[in-house]
Amino acid sequence: MCGIVGYIGHREAYPIILKGLKRLEYRGYDSAGIAIYDGNTIKLSKTKGKVEDLEKCVLDEISTNGKLGIGHTRWATHGVPNNVNSHPHYSNSGDLVIIHNGIIENYESLKKELVKRGYSFHSETDTEVLINLIEDVRNNENVKLGKAVQIALNQVVGAYAIAVFDKTKPDEIVVARLGSPLAIGIGDKEFFIASDATPFLEYTKNAIYLEDEEMAVVRLEKGIKIRKIKDDSLVDPYIQELQLNLEQIEKGGYEHFMLKEIYEQPNAILDTFRGRLSVEQAIIKMAGIEDNMKRFLNADRIIIVACGTSWHAGLVAEYIFEDLARIPVEVEYASEFRYRNPVIKENDIVIAISQSGETADTLAAIKLAKSKGAFVFGVCNVVGSSIARATNAGAYTHAGPEIGVASTKAFTTQITVLSLIALRLSRAKGTISSTDYRMHLIELEMIPKKVENALKSDENIKAIAAIYKEASNCLYLGRGYNFPVALEGALKLKEISYIHAEGYPAAEMKHGPIALIDENMPIVVIATKKGHYEKVVSNIQEIKSRKGKIIAIVTEGDETVKSIADHTIEVPETLESLSPLLTTIPLQLLSYYIAVMLGKNVDQPRNLAKSVTVE
Helix, strand or coil, X not given: CXXXXXXXXXXXXXXXXHHHHHHCHHHCCCEEEEEEECCCCXXXXXXXXXXXXXXXXXXXXXXXXXXXXXXXXXXXXXXXXXXXXXXXXXXXXXXXXXXXXXXXXXXXXHHHHHHHXXXXXXXXXXXXXXXXXXXXXXXXXCCCHHHHHHHHHCCCCEEEEEEEEECCCCCEEEEEEEECCCEEEECCCCEEEECCCHHHCCCCCEEEECCCCEEEEEECCCEEEEEECCCXXXXXXXXXXXXXXXXXXXXXXXXXXXXXXXXXXXXXXHHHHCCCEECCXXXXXXXHHHCCHHHXXXXXXXXXXXXXXXXXXXXXXXXXXXXXXXXXXXXXXXXXXXXXXXCCCXXXXXXXXXXXXXXXXXXXXXXXXXHCCCEEEEEXXXXXXXXXXXXXXXXXXXXXXXXXXXXXXXXXXXXXXXXXXXXXXXXXXXXXXXXXXXXXXXXXXXXXXXXXXXXXXXHHHHHHHHHHCCCCEEEEEECHHHHHHHHHHHHHHHHHHCCEEEEEEHHHHHHXXXXXCCCCCEEEEEECCCCCHHHHHHHHHHHHCCCCEEEEEEECCCCCCCCCCCEEEEECCCCHHHCHHHHHHHHHHHHHHHHHHCCCCCCCCCCCCCCCCCC
C-alpha cells in the first residue's frame, strides 16, 4: 500500500522518480505526488488519480529540473483521496517535505499539541502532523534533521516508512521504517529510495533493506549512516545484490501483467521445484525443513496464518497436511489471530504465508507467535522481505515478481511449496507408503505440463466470459481440496470485475445459498472426478432443477457432467491432493476475461493494494 520513491545524485531526479512511481503502481493507490529541489526551492505537484495524471500536472505546474526529489503514490487512510491530502507534505515553514507510508495512530493528540504551539494544518492527514512534529523538534532542540526525525519518531505510535529532506540541506535525505518496507539503492555517487527495488533496477543491483525501527541519513558525499531509532546505536549496513532483472517486471507482449502471470505459472511452479524435488532419487530436499526436522516431527499442531489469497493457499495446505502427514492444522486469518488471545504452545509450529513478505497483519501474528515460544516458518515470494527475516526458517516460492494486484502465480507456487513440505513430512513420519509417495512425486513433476494444457482452454473460457459478463452475482462451489479453490475463484471475480461472488462448500448450498439460484445466476462448480465426484454431480442436478446456469470445471473426457452443465471447462486428470493447482487456472482466466470485457483496470483494481502494509 502506497509507494515511496526518492533520488539524490548527479542525474535529473524527475524522470527517475516518475518511472519509479509507475513501477510501484501495482501496490495500489488513489493519488500521487512529487517534490523536486531545483537548486533554490522545493517544487511540489500532487493530484488525485493516477501517475499519468500527475505527469500532466507536473508539466503544467512546476519545473522538473533538479537532482534531489521524492515521489509518492497514496492509498488513503487518513483523509479522503484528493489533491490536498496527497503526498508530499510541507512543514509549516516550507523548509521540510515528507512522504509517508503507514498510519500514525496517535496523530490526533500530537496534532493538538502542535496546534497549541502555533502550527496550522491544511490536510486531514497524519503525515502532515508528522512533518510538523519533526520541524518542531528540530527548531526547539536545535538539532540536525536526522536527529529531529529520530526524536519525533520516538513520540509516534503506529507504522511508517518515510523519506524527508530539507531545502536548506539539499545534500541529504533522511529515511526510516517501522512496519512498512523501505529499500536504499546504492549507485555510483547516487542513491535511490523506494518501497521495493523495482524503481531502481536499471541503475544499480546493490541495495540495503532497512529493518524495523531503523533510520538512515543518506548523504551525497558521505554515504549512508544507519541507526536504531530507539537507542541511537549504529548499524552495520548489509548490502544485498539484487537478483531481479528488468524483463521480469515488464509485460513482455501481454495486454496485462495478470495475464502474463497466469501464463507464467508452468515455469513458476517448475522454478519452485528446482533443487528441491528429485523423482529419480525419490526425495524432497528443503533446507528450512531438513534443518528443523525434529521440531516438525514433534509438533503437536500446525497453525497457518495468512490473509487473502494466501489464506486460501493455507486452506489447501490444511487438507494436504492432515491427509498425508496426519498433523492437526488450524488456518487463521492473521488479522483476527492476533486479537483473539489464541492458545499457542511451544510445540506448535506457525506457518506464515505472504506473497510480498510485508503483510502487516501477518507480521504482527508472527511476532505474537514467537513471543509465545512457537517456531515460525515463513512461506513468501520476495527474497529478503520482512517476513523472511522475521521467521525462524522458511521457504521461498520463487514465483518471480508478481505485479498484478490479483494474485495468480503466487497462489499456485504457495500450494506447491506447501505440498512439498507435507510430502516430505509424511515420508519422515511414515504416514505415507513408499508407493503413494513416489506416485505423488511423479504427479507433482507433471504438474507444470498439465498447467500448460489447462491454459489451452482460454478460447472456451473467453466465450463463457462473454455470456456472463453482465451477471450481478455468482456462486462458486467445491468440495474437499477444491473448496478453497472455490473461495479463491470467487475472490478473483470480486477483485477485478467488481461482480459480487461467494464461494461455498458444495454441500452447504442447501443451507442457504440455494435460495439465490434462478435462471439468471451463474454457478461455477468444481467437479473433477477425484474427490466426492458423485456428490458433486448430485449438487449439479439440484442446481439444474432450479434453472441455475452451470459452469463446470471437469476432468478431461468427463461426459456425465457435460451432459448436465450449461458449460464445461476441462482440466487434465491428477491426484486429488494436487488438483487445486489445475482447477484454479480456468477460474483465473474466467475472472480475467470478464473484467477485461467490462473495461476494468485488471492490474490495478479500485481500492486494492498488492502489499497491505497497514493493519
